[in-house]
Amino acid sequence: MYANSINKVSKLYKYTTSEVPMSKSLVEMFHSETSDKNKKKIIEPMCQMSSDIRIVFATTALGMGIDVVACHSIIPYGSPRSILDLVQEIGRVGRDNANSVAILLHNSIHLRSFNKEVMTVFTTNICRRQVLMSNFLKDTELEELAKRGNKHTCCDNCAKNCSCGGL
Known part of the structure; x- marks a missing residue:
């Protein structure tokens, strides 16, 4: 912690x-x-x-x-x-x-x-991983990251929007 x-x-x-x-x-x-x-x-x-x-x-x-x-x-x-x-x-x-x-x-x-960038990660309604990594990756790398991830294990926002039925 x-x-x-x-x-x-x-x-x-x-x-x-x-x-x-x-x-x-x-x-x-x-x-x-x-x-x-x-x-x-x-x-x-x-x-x-x-x-x-x-x-x-x-x-x-x-x-x-x-x-x-x-x-x-x-x-x-x-x-x-x-x-x-x-x-x-x-x-x-x-x-x-x-x-x-x-x-x-x-x-x-x-x-x-919170500073502004950190606040965005905590308060966003979209993928927290995408918001966090947008500070370090190019748009093409972010798109690749989005394709690779399982929505139900990505973040709490993605889990809410996941319809795959996986755990």
Whole structure:
């Protein structure tokens, strides 16, 4: 689960571990102020199938260059600072080509602080993947992306409009 500040990451971690005390061995917190020793303690198990870590509350400090094994869900919480931050966050998921999900979690207070590009992804009624990737791809590449995707597994907006009957 990504949040855009150390304060938010700390609050999410503290809330989770206080509400579910037995989760302390399964939950970690990662941000720029995490010691190198703890960063290594978190990253190494995440790169192995046998990891006991189930949830990591993190800022974008947990980002590029880390190949997390079997990560199938990401939750950006609140307002990512930019489209690039959002892409880096959700880019951690599904690297093994297994079905994966990114759940963009926000409330109306978060919407006030979104930049325009990020706001468009959260508020659009059309394909969220297309809107997100329009910041990085040419029109011809976007058309190819649209042809390849299964509508019922693309995004919540596509799933609403999918009539294939698939799951």
